[in-house]
Amino acid sequence: MARVIHFEIHVEDIDRAKEFYGAVFDWNFSHWGGSMEYWMIETGPDGEPGINGGLLPRREMLVGEAVTAFVCTVDVRSIDSTLDRVVAGGGTIALPTMAVPGLGWLAYCKDTEGNIFGLIQNDPTAE
Numbered sequence: 001m002a003r004v005i006h007f008e009i010h011v012e013d014i015d016r017a018k019e020f021y022g023a024v025f026d027w028n029f030s031h032w033g034g035s036m037e038y039w040m041i042e043t044g045p046d047g048e049p050g051i052n053g054g055l056l057p058r059r060e061m062l063v064g065e066a067v068t069a070f071v072c073t074v075d076v077r078s079i080d081s082t083l084d085r086v087v088a089g090g091g092t093i094a095l096p097t098m099a100v101p102g103l104g105w106l107a108y109c110k111d112t113e114g115n116i117f118g119l120i121q122n123d124p125t126a127e
Contacts, residue, residue: 005074006121007041007053012124014039020112021101024082025074029055050075058113071108073118082119086111098125099126 011017019048020029020037025043030036032054039055053072079097085092086109094116095108104123108116 004072005051007051009041009053009055009111009113009115010058011055011111011115012058013113014055014057015092016112020091021055023089024085024091071116071118073120075117076121077119079107079119082121083107083109084118089125099127 009017009021014037022029022040028042029039030042032040039056040085041053041055042052043052082091083097086087092110093107094110095106097105097107100106102121102124103120104126105121107119109119111115
């Protein structure tokens, strides 16, 4: 069985994206080193479930194309307050909150760069 161990977010504006994800999820960023513009994303402490990722400049603009990537979903304590922070940070709600029966509440958002990501709030009573 293969597991996701890393993710990458391709963006137009590195600083804007770092500010957005830092404000919404409290993620930390550190430059990878060397001449390559690549930022490591720390999403939480080692030893807790989850993965870390990378942030890099988008190589080409995708105009009028469907999403051609995996959507990473982030576990949040409160989907409503997180959606508020997404909008306050300049993002948008792409798919409003819906129940995933027996699992929780799911919503899709777009960041300031147009990337889609998911949010899920655990709630086994969701219907």
